[in-house]
Amino acid sequence: MFGTSCATSNDDDSPFETDRYVAGDRISEKYRLETPLGFGAMGMLWRAHNEDLDAPVALKLIRRDARWSWSGERLLREARVMASLQHAAIVRVFDYGMTSRRDPFIVMELLQGETLRDLLDRERVLSAVEATRLLSMKLEGSVG
Numbered sequence: 794m795f796g797t798s799c800a801t802s803n804d805d806d807s808p809f810e811t812d813r814y815v816a817g818d819r820i821s822e823k824y825r826l827e828t829p830l831g832f833g834a835m836g837m838l839w840r841a842h843n844e845d846l847d848a849p850v851a852l853k854l855i856r857r858d859a860r861w862s863w864s865g866e867r868l869l870r871e872a873r874v875m876a877s878l879q880h881a882a883i884v885r886v887f888d889y890g891m892t893s894r895r896d897p898f899i900v901m902e903l904l905q906g907e908t909l910r911d912l913l914d915r916e917r918v919l920s921a922v923e924a925t926r927l928l929s930m931k932l933e934g935s936v937g
Contacts, residue, residue, distance in 0.1 A: 813894070814839070814854060820898055821890045824852055831908075835868070840903060843887075850887060851903045854896055868897045875901070882930055 818826045820841065828840040830851065841852040855868060872889040879885075888900035909927070913919070919927070 819844075820852060820854075820892050821888075824850065824898075824900060826852065841900070843900075849903045851884075851901045853899045853901065854892070855898070868899055872899045875899075 814820075814826055814837075816826055816828060820826065823843060823845045824841045825844055826839045826841050827849075830838045830840050832838065833853075836853045836855045839852045839854065841850050842848070843850050853868075869889055872886050875883065876886040884904060885902040886899060887902070889898070890900075891897055907915075
């Protein structure tokens with residue numbers, strides 16, 4: 794899940810090469826990176842702008858330590874599977890490709906809201922009703 798804070802400097806603890814991609818970089822001639830949103834097991838998520846359609850998107854780039862020989866294939870499979878699914882609880886996939894630096898990327902619908910981590914940090918404890926509602930939404934998106 795994306796939603797943890799992004800590193801903003803290139804320190805030894807960061808799993809990201811933060812100077813490799815910076816705000817303003819263009820990916821695949823049509824996506825302009827705007828703001829890093831977070832990171833997950835395989836990549837870093839950016840808020841980006843589709844210059845052709847004048848629309849905000851989420852763009853996922855593979856992490857440097859996750860770039861095994863098969864990681865690009867895995868990301869393509871992820872993009873294809875996600876693109877084939879249609880449900881309100883599942884993010885839509887719009888595009889897949891390779892950057893000019895040969896890093897795989899996937900372009901997805903940009904969602905607004907807070908992460909579960911942010912909700913738990915703010916509320917500390919959820920009521921049984923709220924926890925059940927959130928779990929139901931998650932399970933609904935997982936089962937088709």
